[in-house]
Amino acid sequence: MTQARRAVVIGGGIGGLTAAAALHRRGWQVTVLERAGSLEPVGAAISLAPNSLRALDVIGLGDEIRDLAAWAGDGGLRTPSGRWLARSSADAAAERFGGPLVLLHRATLVEHLAAQLPPDAVRTAAAATLADSGGPDRPARVTTADGELEADLVVGADGIRSAVRRALFPGHPGPVYSGFTTWRVVIPVPGVDFASHETWGRGRIWGTHPLKDGRVYAYAAAVTPAGGRAPDDEKAELLRRFGDWHDPVPAVLAAARPEDVLRHDVHHIAEPLPAYHRGRAALVGDAAHAMPPTLGQGGNQAIEDAVVLAHHCDDLPAYTAARLHRTTAIARQAVRVARLNLMTSRAGIAVRDTAMAALSTAGPALFLRGFDGIADWRPPGGTARSSEAESGGRRMLRADPGRQPLEENTP
Template sequence: MAARRQAVVIGAGIGGLSAALALRQQGWDVAVFERAPALEPVGSGLAVAPNAMRALDVLGLGDEVRAAAVRQGEGGLRRASGRWLVRTDLARFEEAFGDPVAVLPRPVLVGLLADRLPPGTLRTSAPASVTDAGSEERPARVRIAANECQADLVVAADGIHSATRAALFPSHPGPRYSGFTAWRTVVAAPPCPVPLGETWGRGALTGLVPLPGRRLYLYAAAVAPAGQTAPDGDERAELLRRFGEWCAPLPELLTAVSPGQVLRNDVYEMVEPLPAYHGGRVALLGDAAHAMTPFQGQGACQAIEDAVVLARTSDLARYSAVRLPRATDVVNRSRRVGRAVAVQARSAVLLRDLGLALAGRLPLIRMAAPLYDWNPPGVRPQPAPLDQGGGQSRCRP
């Protein structure tokens, strides 16, 4: 009997855990190493788009995620003054693509993925690094603390500042600061009615999305120098300073945020694509391969896609060939949206908002299709009548 193939996953975020689960489905023995002392115990909301939901169906988690998530209803896009630019019924997207954009707390998805792995698969407080990427003739080698092991495959899901990516492609510049910093928080029991969707202003935006349990995911992004933080460390006060004069209910919601519960991160993106998503026996996955801005809500979704494609692809060159064009397109789409958000001159903002209002009259279902109408390998797509904005297209393995 042939020995089972051995895989090591570096990083236990959504991408790494998805890869571990997908590889086990294909008969691999998998060990996951995470440098943090625990899995994400805190976090805010996460949008799971129809493309990622199909990948989660392959992993056997789709229905659990649907049950844990909130479906979005009517939403849209407003100016900072409160004037609506675009309004849409998001149920139409579910009719077209077979699933809504479902929103749930990020730690819930992390927990669902981790719970599907056998005991002992995941080790925390265990930083790992690749010492030899391997080749067709020899396995890769990975150092964990004072020990070293070999693997037929290493999945590097070690994040935006991936040490594995830097070792595989030392001459590549890596991710670049996008010009944006972003905030995320959760409002418990919002004190007022909430119009869902995004609000755009001069070089900034905010978004409001429902979460289970009468909670609200509030996110924001603004043009800012890299490395800045609130002068006194109070990011809630910083949000009020930046957005406190925007339309209701933003000031009321920000006031209701618990002090110390605002996450702030500078946003980096892979402006120059990597030449490949692999080297030797090492595959790069998620932010390590294609860090992107959040303006299409696809960062975690693309990592989940990566995981399913990697596990179902015969070799790493094929994995790169399939994933690099797809993920690069999503990175570029998100960057283009970011450029529109970044506009600050008053006249340019007026022109941008006019363009957004006009774009709202276009077939939004067709515009979303390049992102949402994706199917995992081996899953036969079913055509959806996108011209009419309806039709079922949920595909399951």
């Protein structure tokens, strides 16, 4: 009987768990090493677009996650006074991209991913170091406090400050500050009825979106020097920056406690890596291509990475070829979008808002065009979904995928 090949995944976040699940389905023996004491992620919500949902179909999880979508009707883009700049069309987006946008808590997604693995596959409080990336004639080696592990494949899924990336590409400069910080809350806000929206101000944005469990996911971002913190607490900082914005922003802030508010500076990898693999080791997610969260694609691209890596697990150069160009282009687009929606020039803002309103008036298809080539991606090798489900059936996008909710990017 042939012994199963062994994969060691360093990092138990969304990309790492998806990679582990995809490799497990292909018959690999998988060990996930997570340095934190539990898999419960630090963070708030994540938006999953049709591209990553189709990737989740590969591991049999797509429809479970689609069922967690909260119906919010059409949404759109607003100014701080509440004026609508653009209305998103759920019908047009569903027709264009063939599936829903699902917004859910990161912990919920992690729970579903972990359930795809054998009970003993995940080790928490298990810091790990890539000692040798291996080669054609030798396995990769990973050092842990409990000893050394040999592997046919090591997956570096250890985030934006990836030690695996540094080991593989020691000359790479690593992530840089994106120029803005973010705040996020997931809280109940009783008695508030609102359309899902994002609001663009001067060097500031705010978004408010419902979750299926009845809570509200709200996020904010502002241009600010790196390393800043509120002199009192971050709720007070949000009140200073956003307290006079349109409803439901004041209601969300009133419902939030200081301890509910998460704040993180945003970093991204500005200089692309030369490859996403070396030897028998490969990178996924933020370890490979951390990007600003302005397209909501960081987690989506990590999920894509994971299923493509499993597909090309016997040919890592093919994995790099499949992922490097795509993720680099999306990361650069996310940087451009950040410059647009966090613009500080009053004249530039006036032109921007006029252009967004005109695009919306011209029709939703034109407004959605910026997401072509992203949300319509399909995984290699197809999926097990039925043709009715693949076409989207009567499912609707819960928000405009051209303006996905701002995604977390943590150091």
